[in-house]
Amino acid sequence: MQISLSLWRVNKMDVNLKYIAKLANVSVSTVSRALRNDPKVKEDTKERINMIAEKLNYVPNQAAKSLVTRQTKTLGLVLPNLRTFMHDIFDGIEKVCSKNDYNILLGISDGNPYKEMKELKLLLEKRVDGIILFYVGGVYNRESLEFLSNISLPIVLIDRYLPNSNFDFVVSNNEGGSRMLVDYLVNKGHEKIGFIYQLEDSTTIKERLNGFSHSFIDKPISLHPEYIIADECMGMENGYRCTNKLLSMKEPPSAIVGSTGDITLGVVKYLIENPEMSKKVTLCGFDDFEFISFLKIPVTTVTQQTGKMGEKAAEIILKRINGEEFNRQKIFLNTNLFER
Incomplete structure (x- = not known):
């Protein structure tokens, strides 16, 4: 089929199904079906239409397409x-x-x-x-x-x-993650374990708190409710303030679990600023950041998929x-x- 070169010189905005149909000498509906790879369209016709569409850098009008499919992709x-x-x-x-x-x-x-x-x-x-x-x-x-x-x-x-x-x-299985951390710390010989959580209305925090509390039921050590604390502020500031409260107690915990990544980083910040305390506390938390291995304070973490x-x-x-x-x-x- 011979096609005038002038027909190829067209503004991209003018390239539509009707224009391709004119070049291919077929109906608009045939062009539409060919571009959707409809098996009812003959292979040679489909090949010719796709060749023209490719040469013209045809891009389907997604807005128009969505009117038909009722999907915007x-x-x-x-x-x-x-x-x-x-x-x-x-x-x-x-x-x-x-x-x-x-x-x-x-x-x-x-x-x-x-x-x-x-x-x-x-x-x-x-x-x-x-x-x-x-x-x-x-x-x-x-x-x-x-x-x-x-x-x-x-x-x-x-x-x-x-x-x-x-x-x-x-x-994530948040309760299971908390149980995993408590098991780890108990096996390391810790008997006084602190838990810093967030005052927020979410299933994630509630399940991590429940998992931590219930972990002590079958353990040879007791749960210390006074070591389970939260502050009104959020994130790192919460972790920082609560660590100060825990380690200022007459009998402070020997291990701390941060219930979120930001809380754990707040604990790290406090321990870096108070190096004499960092040697007395084992730190665990949720979420494994890429940079966490480079921190001065070792942090054992529960990683999520x-x-x-x-x-x-x-x-x-x-x-x-x-x-x-x-x-x-x-x-x-x-x-x-x-x-x-």
């Missing part, structure tokens, strides 16, 4: 930040989305329930097909819960979940988007101990 993701293990979660989600030709729209909540709702509203306005959410609204926050329950799209929760909801979730958490969440949400029906997914990923 876009996934919404809301995380509290992009620090620490959030990168691994994102990488896991992106890995699955890339294989399935899905884009990701990312929102950052900064751990604020109201900003979280704002980010979710923006994603809904962008017509995402589904949402993966690191939920910070809390188990008892009625406003956040009502907002989530009114979203008609598929939602998968990561790292923390809502026990009395129907949302799929992928989290954060990359796998992201992958599993993405696999579930894409199945939901594609209309697959299955029971609520409640996935608890095993944790591991990394001794230092």
Whole structure:
């Protein structure tokens, strides 16, 4: 087939199915089916159409396509930040989305329930097909819960979940992680073990606290409630202040467990500033940061399968988007101990 060279000199904005159909001397519907690799289109016709589309650098109009498929091929993701293990979660989600030709729209909540709702509203306005959410609204926050329950799209929760909801979730076995740390410390001969937690309404912290407390039931040592503390501030500052309180006691603990990565870093900061105390305390915590091996204070950690958490969440949400029906997914990923 001879095609005038002038027909190839076209503005990219003018390249559409109708223009390709004109060059290929076929109908618009045939072009559409050929580009979707429809087996009903003859191979030579399909080859000719794809050759023309490639030469013209044709890019499908996703907005128009979504009107037909009712999908934007876009996934919404809301995380509290992009620090620490959030990168691994994102990488896991992106890995699955890339294989399935899905884009990701990312929102950052900064751990604020109201900003979280704002980010979710923006994603809904962008017509995402589904949402993966690191939920910070809390188990008892009625406003956040009502907002989530009114979203008609598929939602998968990561790292923390809502026990009395129907949302799929992928989290770590947090109780098991705490038990692992207590077993480790008891085997090392520790009898007085402190635990610093966060005053927040999340299943993650509650399960880590429960796992720690229940670990002493079958142990030859007793639980010391006075060593289980939290401060009103959050993150590193919480870890720093609580370490000061614990080590200022008349009979301080010989080991401390930080219930989050930021809390553990707060403990490290205190011990670095008070080197005489660092030799008297064994430190353990959750989350294994890349730089933690380079700290002056050795930290034995419970590591989470954060990359796998992201992958599993993405696999579930894409199945939901594609209309697959299955029971609520409640996935608890095993944790591991990394001794230092």
